[in-house]
Amino acid sequence: MGAAAEPRFHVLAVDDSLVDRKLIERLLKISSYQVTTVDSGSKALEFLGSLVNDDRSSSDALPSVSPSDHQGVDVNLIITDYCMPGMTGYDLLKKVKESSSLRDIPVVIMSSENVPSRITRCLEEGAEEFILKPVRLSDVNKLRPHMMRTKKLKDQEQESQEEPERHGDEIGLPPPPCQHELETQQSQDPQTQQIQQSQQPKSGNNSNKRKAIDVEEGLSPDRTRTRYNGVATF
């Protein structure tokens, strides 16, 4: 599906529910991503820890990791459930964003509950996207732009470090295609529309706060009516 010439992105999916892991794994695989699934935030950090050479800045105890286990593994995006026993998705997000070596990995939060304060909190902490469960194919289509962006960052870093002749090769490459925007717009249906709103930039400089407001404004009424009665002034 639509990923023909692109490099394979690697997604780390975190969910304590077996059924949901199976579902998200399939959703990502059918979209041509490479997928690793784990059932907790600490296992996610353990897996990511193998990508980290040395990061002892965080005072909280990270699970111990053997640094050389997964040499060459790279994660392009983390998608995590919010509500998990022990370390929540929000805790995981914070850990990732606190780590100098992990913070560039985009994090997307999934939750079955449409709690505005929760959405705002996650976006303010640096989550790229807040997806309501159950996750659909149209949601997964929105992940690609985030991975593209970090890939560009990495390419730039590499370019500046690489030798001149190799550099020439890279310049010859066209920029990554942006077909994903078309895909997401085609697949709009009422139930998933609210999340897509957050993706369409309204102005050149969208802060996380602005993004959060967009998410709330765009919420589809039939899915959220009851929950929003009490928080109309939000």
Add this chain to the structure above:
Amino acid sequence: MEVGQMQRRLVEFTKSLFVEGFLDGQFLQLQQLQDDSNPDFVVEVVSLFFQDSEKLLNDLTSALEQQDVDFKKVDAHVHQLKGSSSSIGAQRVKNACVVFRSFCEEQNLQECMRCLQLVKQEFYLAKNKFETLFTMEQQIVAAGGSIPATEITSF
């Protein structure tokens, strides 16, 4: 029974599951994720759901039988069941869980007990419907037919 008739019966039965609210649009999403590379995806996920939930229902039952009921724990179990039932599109199970959770919040033991019975009832009803659906599909395949795609526009 000839294949054409079996296929028509399957279509009718599937429709009835949507009309009676057993299934919602999420089930169609699951069907979309099934292809030649993964021909048994729907059956696999749904079976996983029933295994997983059976365990959850046992945990729930014993949590509600405690002297001092820990409603937070009960709610956490119901939350899980609600999540996975919504992931496979088992709408009536999910709806029963939503009601259940509101009584967990109120710490209303009597209503929680009633909700447990209701959730169990919906769970076994759903299990029965899914089994019938999958059996019908198997029979069509065994007879050399293909499974007609679910075409329901209003969900």
